[in-house]
Amino acid sequence: MTEEKPLAPNKLQSPTYWVSVVLMTGLAVRLLTLLFYQPVAYSDTPSYRRLAEAVRGGFALYDGTRTPGYPIFLAVVGSDRNVWLVQLVLGLLTTLLLFYLGWKLTNRTWVGGLMGLAHTLNLGQLFFESNMLTETLTTFLVTLVAAGMLNWFSRSGKRNTWLAFGLGLVSTIALLVRPLFIFLPFFVLIFLYLSSRLAARRAYPANHEDVPGAANRLPRGDSRWSLCLPSSCRSSCCWVAG
Numbered sequence: 664m665t666e667e668k669p670l671a672p673n674k675l676q677s678p679t680y681w682v683s684v685v686l687m688t689g690l691a692v693r694l695l696t697l698l699f700y701q702p703v704a705y706s707d708t709p710s711y712r713r714l715a716e717a718v719r720g721g722f723a724l725y726d727g728t729r730t731p732g733y734p735i736f737l738a739v740v741g742s743d744r745n746v747w748l749v750q751l752v753l754g755l756l757t758t759l760l761l762f763y764l765g766w767k768l769t770n771r772t773w774v775g776g777l778m779g780l781a782h783t784l785n786l787g788q789l790f791f792e793s794n795m796l797t798e799t800l801t802t803f804l805v806t807l808v809a810a811g812m813l814n815w816f817s818r819s820g821k822r823n824t825w826l827a828f829g830l831g832l833v834s835t836i837a838l839l840v841r842p843l844f845i846f847l848p849f850f851v852l853i854f855l856y857l858s859s860r861l862a863a864r865r866a867y868p869a870n871h872e873d874v875p876g877a878a879n880r881l882p883r884g885d886s887r888w889s890l891c892l893p894s895s896c897r898s899s900c901c902w903v904a905g
Contacts, residue, residue, distance in 0.1 A: 678766065681776035685762050689755045689783040693792075700793055702747040708795040711737055732840030733797045747793055753803040754792040758783040760806045767813055797840050804837040805844065808851065816858055827855050 714734035717725040725731070740746045758779045766775030782788060791798045811830045815822060834848040 676772055678772050681762065681766075681772045681779075682759075685758060685776055685779035685783065686755075688780060689758045692783060692789060693751045693755060696751065696789060696793060697748075700790075702743045702793050702795060703790075704743070704795050711795065711797075730839050730842050732836060732838075733800060736800055736840070737795075743795060746795060750792045750799040753799055754789070755783070757799075757803045757806050760803075760810045763810055764806070764813060767817065801837060801841045801844070804833055804840065805847070808834050808837065808847065812851065812854055815855065822859070822862075830855065 710729060711733055714725060714729055714731070715737035717723070718731065718734050718738040722731075725734075737746060740749050761782050762775040762779035764775070765778035766772050769775070788802075791802075808830060811826065811833065815826055815830065830851050831848060834844070834851045837844045837847055
């Protein structure tokens with residue numbers, strides 16, 4: 664009799680396989696962008712650069728014509744080429760975050776892989792990474808918030824205040840980069856509150872009487888407890904003095 668060989672795992676279901684495909688594809692297209700393209704300035708770019716100089720001067724000449732998020736980013740990163748390189752990295756990180764979102768939302772790694780590839784092979788999005796504009800930074804921040812919210816919702820028993828703080832901070836930075844997202848921090852706050860309440864209700868059901876053997880608290884002011892022990896009491900519950 665011939666010994667049956669174990670079936671090889673399906674590559675399409677392997678997170679490592681899809682992460683490698685998405686990462687290598689993202690690196691390859693951005694390397695080609697570096698070789699055959701250049702950073703591009705638009706009509707909005709000079710105003711961002713002027714405000715970045717005001718940020719370096721301590722905000723003394725900051726006129727508030729634009730929100731300070733992207734000017735601060737430019738002031739910290741430096742030259743146009745440095746900004747270009749950082750935005751290419753942010754674009755690659757956005758691709759990986761989209762892979763994570765697609766994977767976790769559908770529980771199918773190939774869906775995450777296709778989402779990541781769809782982003783990284785989108786020429787319009789890729790060229791935006793070479794533009795001295797807010798789109799790439801904004802896309803990264805909003806995608807990061809979405810991934811953090813999914814992580815928060817999926818690990819109800821391991822939530823911590825640092826994750827909540829990070830979500831609030833990143834959503835606020837997104838607002839400072841693009842005022843279009845002025846409601847994002849409030850949406851995140853409402854999400855954190857409602858998801859925490861939902862997790863608490865799941866952990867402590869409202870109808871305790873349906874739980875066999877549960878000790879149910881009587882109305883406030885009554886110090887007794889009800890203890891349901893049908894095997895030892897004639898009625899369904901015995902009243903025990905508190």
